[in-house]
Amino acid sequence: MATLSADIGVTYRMRAGDLGALFSTLHAANFLTIGPRLSGEAIILEELNGPEDLPVGWGDEQEAGRYRLRRRADQAFFGYNLGPESWKKFLTPQRQLLWRARRQGATFTIEQPERLGGGPQQLAFIGVRACELAAIRVQERVREVSGQPANDLIDAKCRVATPFLVGVTCAQSAATCFCTSMGTGPALGPPGSSGVGYDLALTEFPSEDDHHFTIEARSERGADIASHIPRQLATEEECDAVRQQSDTTAALMRRHLKLDKPAQLFQDSLEHPHWDEVASRCLSCANCTLVCPTCFCTNIEDTSDLSGDVAERWLRWDSCFHLDFSYLHGGSVRQTTRSRYRQWLTHKLGTWHEQFGSSGCVGCGRCIAWCPVGIDLTVELEALTLSPEVTGVQTGKYEHP
């Protein structure tokens, strides 16, 4: 049975003890397995050797400005919610070398990363949640619209082909989650329904006497990998349990984001007094943009060695919360925290729709948990859209720097 081929869209049952076969099959197929791992006080994403590296028996407790690991009563592999890191850590690394230039007399020549060495490695992401599939798709869309070929941006060491994606159903939500509002989770829908196409869907049932998973292939290569994992056809009840699990998670979701007319958010809220109120709390620390799985802003850094002969161009994460982000000779356009928080929120929830055809927020809640002062976009949005003092554009005179 282990070698019988698996069919796409068919739900199988897999013993928890056979999770190792998923890793070994991926390794045999030349994939580097990446997933959640306990590190210090948080669960982060790193290379995993096998199931033993997963945060077995750990969960977390999250609130605005708060994230704490908690021991679970069971031995669940995926019993945690999202940590501070998202998969953009690997898909658009924090720092990437774009090219290197060498001076040759009065001129210079440019070498591109392909020629800098390093072989391509295929990545497999283990434990991708529904909202994260959506976030990967949102970032992909940004590159698509820019017309920038993805491989132009990626260091030779990193992704060349689309990573192998193993999705996991969320058996519980954190208090910071609001994926139901954004239509991105918690169920792992059919491939492409709300996010990027993926390969395998896992749902975990961590009971003490019968710890098991359901596994379903969502792609050809997903079926290939699943073929090598010991499994049996799931019963009807076991199939129902998958849906029940995400239904329960959805029903218990505590936060919600309500925005009927995203296209109007920007225009309607521009001079809202609430921006000043948020600005009085916001530290402009940029944590929210760093943890956000969709924030894509980057900076280009041109560096050179001491001799000035070898220069490099690096692409690295940037944030609209930095003062010099909007720098023009003479002064930055967005001088105040008020204007920077406004840029972030109206872009994420409003103008993103016009630019990329979707919201820029997938409801993962990371920016809520990791904001040092607990600023919560669902609450700020409510204040911005519900309060009566929406003033609209004030056509006043001002002097630009």
Add this chain to the structure above:
Amino acid sequence: MSLGLPINVQKQVDPRQNSFVPRVFTVTGKTRETADTVTIKAHSGDGGVQLEARPGQFNMLYVHGIGEIPVSLSAVGSDGSLLHTVRRVGPVSKALGNLRIGESFGVRGPYGTHWPLESLHGRSVIVLAGGLGLAPLRPAIHHLLKFRDAFGEVGIYCGARSPADRIFASEFSRWQREKPHATGAKSIQVRVTVDRVPDQAKAAWHGEIGVVTSLLPRSISDPVNAAAMICGPEVMMRHAVQDLLQLGIAKEHIYLSLERNMKCAVGLCGHCQLSRYFVCRDGPVFSFDAVEHLLTVKEL
């Protein structure tokens, strides 16, 4: 989530231009325009295809080991050379200005939207430039000269801080066409104004003194049928638009070139965002009706 929605991308980006890797160009000429501004002429050093730039577009110029900045094309030579007019304000612009003939720099581009000259055929045209804003307008002026008969009245109005701060001043007389030529070519009005004239230069200055918009009331006779192209500091453009609207020029026929911090120029780094726009891709040239609601809000 509906990611399948069609997106209104203004133009198809050419994959050849669509990269962070610049092409190497070599300086083949330099013209000093003012004390702090030079025009750099350059040819491609890689024997590759010529850049096909349209008036109003810009390139990202890279100086080895220093950095990269957006600079408008101030002309494209018939021999395929690129002309950029650069004011030295900081590290990269200074390094560009210091390049000597024979030295190389990197070019990515051309990027952005252009002045919609073809769609203005049949209209009268006002060109309004403040300071260095004349640089991205010069290729448009060259088009107006070349296809003069395709347009109605043409007026070019330039403002500068002082007579010594005028750029391209030696070309003004070539642009100016007083009366209908013997050949029947139509006239072009060129007027220049400066904010102030230093005492020692007073005797030599016969032009106007005052803000550039003060030249407008005496410009063209058929504003309803006219279009305007403006480039200069944002404050100046804001005032100019009000004056042009007052003259009777329609919002959708007023075009302006905006400036924002730019790092990638391909709609990817986020730096140049202005509400829904990426100024590098959806601009820098916008019609006023597309940005009217954005220009009156502080710190967007």
